[in-house]
């Protein structure tokens with residue numbers, strides 16, 4: 764099966780950072796890198812990436828790519844932010860998104876990813892939600908978007924900066940993929 768990993772945003776994206784200066788892409792791409800490495804152990808799985816360390820790939824470019832290779836699953840990895848991004852706010856925890864139409868398979872994968880992420884990280888469970896995000900709307904395959912904690916939370920940011928947490932997120936998402944697709 765073909766799995767597309769999408770580390771949201773790019774290094775240069777303005778605004779997508781914590782009050783203490785963490786850029787969202789640093790987190791997103793580290794989790795994607797970790798997942799790619801772990802998934803290379805499974806012969807039945809091919810992993811592709813939509814993002815690049817060199818430039819901020821446009822959303823359309825990301826979904827066009829996934830559609831063109833007929834991917835089976837699209838996983839967009841993000842860290843959340845609330846407020847104006849310049850100060851710490853109360854919002855915290857992990858949430859996983861599917862498209863508004865709540866596609867059955869995406870919902871099943873999202874529920875599993877959310878459950879595994881919460882049990883691995885112990886962060887606040889914000890549940891599975893729906894949204895009209897480009898990467899969920901324009902992908903022709905099962906697609907989910909994961910928000911692995913808030914960069915604007917004093918509590919979550921400690922985790923988002925830690926390598927242990929990034930690797931825990933990677934393992935949890937892979938565990939959910941394996942449970943859902945039996946590989």
Ligand SMILES: [Zn+2]
Nearest residue numbers: 771787841842
């Ligand atoms: Zn994001």
